[in-house]
Structures are given as C-alpha cells and as structure tokens.
Amino acid sequence: MAEEMRIVLRNYGKIDPLKIEDYLAQGGYKALEKARSMGQAALIDDVKKSNLRGRGGAGFNCGMKWSFAASATADQKYVICNADEGEPGTYKDRLIMENDPQSLLEGMAICAYAIGANQGYIYCRGEYPQVIEILNQAIDQAKAQGLLGDFDIEVRSGAGAYVCGEETALIESIEGSRGEPRFKPPFPPVQGLWAKPTIVNNVETFANIPVIVDKGGAWYADIGNPAYPGTKVFTLTGDVNNRTFFEVPTDTTIRALVFKFGGGIRGGKKFKAVQIGGTSGAFIPESLLDTQVAFDAMSAIGATLGSGATFVLDETRDLVDVSTRIAKFFEHESCGKCAPCREGTARMHELMKKLNEGKGSSKDVALLEKLGRVMSYSCLCGLGQAAPAPVLTTIKHFPADYNAKLM
Amino acid sequence: MGYTDIIARYSDKPGGLIEAFHAVQKELSYLPEEVIVEAARIFNVPVAQAYGVASFYSMFSTKARGKNIIRICESAPCHVAGAAEVVAAIEAELGIKAGESTADGSFALELTECVGQCQATPVITINGKAYLDVNPAKIREILAEYK
Ligand SMILES: Cc1cc2nc3c(=O)[nH]c(=O)nc-3n(C[C@H](O)[C@H](O)[C@H](O)COP(=O)(O)O)c2cc1C
Ligand code: SF4
Numbered sequence: 001m002a003e004e005m006r007i008v009l010r011n012y013g014k015i016d017p018l019k020i021e022d023y024l025a026q027g028g029y030k031a032l033e034k035a036r037s038m039g040q041a042a043l044i045d046d047v048k049k050s051n052l053r054g055r056g057g058a059g060f061n062c063g064m065k066w067s068f069a070a071s072a073t074a075d076q077k078y079v080i081c082n083a084d085e086g087e088p089g090t091y092k093d094r095l096i097m098e099n100d101p102q103s104l105l106e107g108m109a110i111c112a113y114a115i116g117a118n119q120g121y122i123y124c125r126g127e128y129p130q131v132i133e134i135l136n137q138a139i140d141q142a143k144a145q146g147l148l149g150d151f152d153i154e155v156r157s158g159a160g161a162y163v164c165g166e167e168t169a170l171i172e173s174i175e176g177s178r179g180e181p182r183f184k185p186p187f188p189p190v191q192g193l194w195a196k197p198t199i200v201n202n203v204e205t206f207a208n209i210p211v212i213v214d215k216g217g218a219w220y221a222d223i224g225n226p227a228y229p230g231t232k233v234f235t236l237t238g239d240v241n242n243r244t245f246f247e248v249p250t251d252t253t254i255r256a257l258v259f260k261f262g263g264g265i266r267g268g269k270k271f272k273a274v275q276i277g278g279t280s281g282a283f284i285p286e287s288l289l290d291t292q293v294a295f296d297a298m299s300a301i302g303a304t305l306g307s308g309a310t311f312v313l314d315e316t317r318d319l320v321d322v323s324t325r326i327a328k329f330f331e332h333e334s335c336g337k338c339a340p341c342r343e344g345t346a347r348m349h350e351l352m353k354k355l356n357e358g359k360g361s362s363k364d365v366a367l368l369e370k371l372g373r374v375m376s377y378s379c380l381c382g383l384g385q386a387a388p389a390p391v392l393t394t395i396k397h398f399p400a401d402y403n404a405k406l407m
Numbered sequence: 408m409g410y411t412d413i414i415a416r417y418s419d420k421p422g423g424l425i426e427a428f429h430a431v432q433k434e435l436s437y438l439p440e441e442v443i444v445e446a447a448r449i450f451n452v453p454v455a456q457a458y459g460v461a462s463f464y465s466m467f468s469t470k471a472r473g474k475n476i477i478r479i480c481e482s483a484p485c486h487v488a489g490a491a492e493v494v495a496a497i498e499a500e501l502g503i504k505a506g507e508s509t510a511d512g513s514f515a516l517e518l519t520e521c522v523g524q525c526q527a528t529p530v531i532t533i534n535g536k537a538y539l540d541v542n543p544a545k546i547r548e549i550l551a552e553y554k
C-alpha cells in the first residue's frame with residue numbers, strides 16, 4: 001500500500017520557517033541558481049517534461065503555461081501566486097506557507113526567470129493574517145540575502161470572497177476591483193494583470209518547482225500516476241479517526257486515503273460517502289473508492305481532485321442536509337456577474353431547503369437535475385459550473401437520502 | 408491617525424484600494440460612507456466603484472459594527488461537527504443574533520465560510536485569531552478574553 005512521500009512538505013517540522021538560514025542549510029535556493037544556469041528554454045522544457053500539472057484544481061500543464069507567457073513579448077510580465085485557498089476543508093497551502101515560505105518564493109523566482117518577469121504578487125486570503133506576516137518576513141529575508149535578484153514580490157490580501165480564487169477574478173482583485181471573473185480568452189499568460197502576460201499558479205504548484213529543477217523533470221514524471229505525476233497534499237475532515245493532512249503519490253487510492261491515512265471511520269461506524277476537492281466536489285460512494293487520486297482518474301468517475309480536501313461522512317449522515325448547506329455556500333459566493341449562476345444557485349438552494357424540510361416532491365428532484373445540468377455548461381466561470389456537482393452526485397449515488405424526505 | 412492619512416498611505420500602490428480599506432477597518436471596524444467617498448477621491452475612481460468594492464467583499468462592512476469581530480465557520484466540515492450549537496451558544500451568551508452587534512459595541516457576530524483551520528472543527532475566529540475544536544462549553548471563557 002502507498003506510503004507518504006513529502007516533496008512540497010519536505011521541510012515541514014525540520015526548519016524554522018522564519019530563518020532563511022535553515023532553508024539554505026537544506027539546500028534552499030540551489031535550484032534557483034541551477035535554473036539560471038540552464039537558460040530559459042531548457043528550464044521550461046524540463047518543467048514540461050516533469051508533467052507537473054496545476055495543484056489549484058484545473059490540472060493544466062505547468063511548463064506549457066509558462067511557455068505561453070515566455071513567448072509573449074511585452075515590456076512587463078507578472079508572476080502571481082494563488083494563495084486564496086477558499087475551498088472549504090482545505091488548508092494545505094497554509095501548511096506550506098506557514099512551515100516553508102521560502103520554497104514558495106524560490107518556486108516563484110524560478111518562474112519569473114523562466115518567463116522574464118521582475119514583479120510577483122502573492123494573493124493570500126484575508127482569513128490568514130498570520131500567514132501574510134510570515135510571507136512578508138520571508139520576502140525581506142530573501143531580499144536581504146540578495147537571493148531574488150531584481151525580482152520583487154508583494155503580498156496582497158484578499159477580503160473574503162471565494163470567487164477570487166478563480167484566476168481572473170483574483171487578477172481583478174489585485175487591480176483593486178470587485179472580484180468578478182473575466183471572459184476567457186484572452187487567458188492570463190497572454191493578457192493578465194494590467195493586461196500584461198501573467199502566470200498564475202497555486203502555492204503547492206510553486207512549492208514543487210525547486211525540487212523538480214533540482215532532481216530533474218524525468219525524476220518527477222516517474223512518481224505516482226503517469227498522467228498526473230508527483231504527490232498531492234490531502235486534508236482530511238469529517239468522520240475519520242485522523243483528521244489531519246498527508247502528502248502522497250498520485251497513484252494512491254481514495255480508499256487508502258480514508259482507511260489507511262485517515263484511520264477509517266470514527267466511533268466504529270460504517271463509511272457512507274466522501275467528497276474530494278472541497279465543497280464543489282462530487283460525493284463518492286463506497287463502490288468507487290479504488291480510484292486513484294489523480295486528475296483524469298477522478299474525472300473518469302465523474303468526480304474532481306480539486307484542492308485535495310477530503311470530507312468523509314459516516315452512515316448516520318444525511319446527505320440532503322449536507323448538500324443543502326453546500327447549496328447555501330454557492331448562493332452566497334456567486335459573484336452575480338452571470339444569470340445562470342446568480343439565479344441558478346439561489347433556486348438550487350431554495351429547492352434543496354424545501355426537500356430538506358420534507359416539503360419537496362420527486363418533481364423537485366427532477367427540476368434540480370435539469371437546473372444542475374444547465375448550470376454546468378452555461379455558467380461563465382468554474383464556480384457556477386461546479387456548484388451543482390454535490391447535489392447532482394448525491395441524487396445519483398444516494399437516492400435513498402432524498403426518497404426518505406419526499407412528501 | 409485620521410482615515411484620510413491611512414488611505415493616502417496606499418495611494419501610490421496600483422490597485423491599493425482594497426489594502427486601504429483593510430487598513431481603515433483595522434482602526435474603525437467598518438467602512439463609513441465618508442471613508443468610501445474619500446477613498447474614491449484619493450484613488451481617482453467614481454464613488455460608485457469604490458462602494459462596489461466595499462460591498463463586494465464579505466470581510467468589509469459598510470454598516471457600523473462591534474469592535475471585536477467574531478466569525479463562525481459554517482462550511483460543511485464545521486457544519487457536521489456541530490457549528491450550529493456553537494452559533495446558538497454565542498448568541499445566548501451575547502444576547503444577539505448572527506449578523507448583529509452588541510449594544511455596547513464590543514462584539515459583532517458573523518457567519519462565515521471556511522477559514523482554513525479545518526483540522527479541528529468547529530472553528531471560530533475573533534479579529535482573525537482562530538479558536539479550534541470549539542464547543543458551547545468553551546464559549547464563555549473565550550469571549551472573556553475580549554471583555
Ligand atoms: C471558483 C474558483 C475558485 C478557485 N479557487 C482557487 C484557489 O483558492 N486556489 C487556487 O490555487 N486555485 C483556485 N482556482 C483555480 C484557479 O482559477 C487557477 O486555475 C489556478 O490558480 C491555476 O494554478 P495552477 O495551474 O497552479 O493550479 C479556483 C477556480 C475557481 C473557478
Ligand atoms: S459563474 Fe457565478 S461566480 Fe462565476 S462569473 Fe458567473 S455569477 Fe460569477
């Protein structure tokens with residue numbers, strides 16, 4: 001059975017995060033030096049070869065994304081780290097930033113060199129004021145040591161909007177506006193922050209970079225599931241014995257997450273469902289637990305990997321109640337820019353509430369299915385597109401919970 | 408420092424309006440109308456746009472509220488861990504409902520989504536500081552720190 005393997009959490013518990021000397025003693029910033037000696041094209045090729053795919057949820061090939069920004073000509077380019085981490089049940093990026101902030105800065109500096117940028121931003125959620133302080137200290141230390149060269153990094157604080165995790169909404173927010181997603185294309189690597197070529201990557205994605213550069217893309221491509229290689233950090237919540245975090249290779253199964261690393265269900269109860277990827281993820285039944293926690297393997301069962309949040313529910317839980325809570329989340333977090341989501345999330349919450357209170361009929365369930373299908377393709381951004389997933393998958397896999405509450 | 412000075416510190420920062428709002432709120436706990444008007448002037452944007460920003464983000468409040476801001480996470484992991492009982496306990500202790508402030512202006516009580524401390528649910532934060540594995544029995548003691 002799979003064992004834990006720490007790449008992005010390699011220094012967890014081993015260094016004082018506020019002492020750059022500790023990071024340097026672990027070989028820190030050697031990868032940046034190596035990257036600069038490789039040249040930009042060879043560096044991007046090696047990142048491509050690693051087949052590292054974004055850890056923020058969309059799973060896009062990181063080296064490929066960088067190559068778009070590298071080949072764009074512009075007087076100014078930007079590197080942005082997405083540290084908005086708003087997906088409920090997720091705290092992996094916080095773990096990385098609190099315990100090893102320099103690995104993130106080094107990853108960003110390597111990206112800046114690769115694409116030719118001299119300004120970076122870390123957009124950190126407003127709920128993490130202590131992390132913002134750590135990041136600012138870490139940046140000061142790296143600058144004082146002259147490690148970043150002409151690359152400058154500024155930390156910006158979010159202000160409590162889940163949608164700002166979406167990369168174009170995030171860009172709007174750094175620009176000082178309401179965090180409403182933009183129409184794509186153009187994509188950020190071509191036209192992003194202040195209309196300049198911009199790379200947006202997740203914290204965990206950046207933290208992988210120094211190790212990939214150090215050990216080589218081929219080494220990384222060999223770890224875990226070949227289509228989505230490397231490791232992934234998972235945070236376990238709900239009815240498991242070990243409500244904690246793990247970093248495991250991506251060929252680990254969901255079953256191992258819940259029963260091996262999670263230590264099984266609390267209180268000797270039976271497993272009922274697990275939701276992976278945060279609140280926008282699908283609810284997964286027992287029969288699909290042998291799926292690997294890799295991007296495409298999860299898509300194949302109609303689920304997502306998302307942020308790696310893993311929310312486990314035991315046999316006593318009522319999925320209609322939980323999905324109603326989740327529907328409220330989406331109604332609240334919809335930015336309102338497009339009608340299918342603005343209206344759809346409100347109607348979905350209304351229908352779920354009705355069902356949860358025992359006032360709904362099978363007609364309402366059918367209506368939810370239709371509404372969810374329409375939203376999944378007609379909404380402007382990933383928020384509205386993913387919002388129906390918990391409702392649709394609980395209707396599909398756990399119809400008994402709905403039937404028990406029908407009028 | 409008056410709010411004009413606070414806002415002015417961010418005027419050179421491209422897109423610094425949100426940072427300026429954060430800084431004012433640290434002092435005043437909310438964003439009064441005159442702050443929004445003044446910020447619009449300093450950042451050279453229409454007042455409607457500055458107000459649009461202030462009203463978009465859930466951490467900003469355009470209404471007066473209590474000094475110590477209690478936020479209770481009600482996202483699914485906290486929900487199944489008993490967040491509703493924690494809400495009820497705080498409401499009873501302070502004599503207000505979620506979304507309200509105490510009459511003496513010392514506390515504001517707000518519901519929120521995940522604050523990223525899900526290793527120990529349910530979670531509340533007070534002025535950004537997280538309290539983990541909270542239950543109704545712990546509430547009185549936690550709030551006493553701020554009284
Ligand atoms: C509603 C919504 C919320 C998102 N939240 C986050 C987030 O909190 N952190 C993150 O890294 N990506 C988030 N994303 C994904 C980003 O849009 C983007 O794909 C990602 O930052 C790219 O980085 P990566 O390629 O390294 O994953 C979100 C997307 C959507 C649609
Ligand atoms: S899908 Fe929802 S969150 Fe996304 S742009 Fe439309 S209204 Fe805003």
Ligand code: FES
Nearest residue numbers: 480485521522525
């Ligand atoms: S779910 Fe409540 S803190 Fe994350």
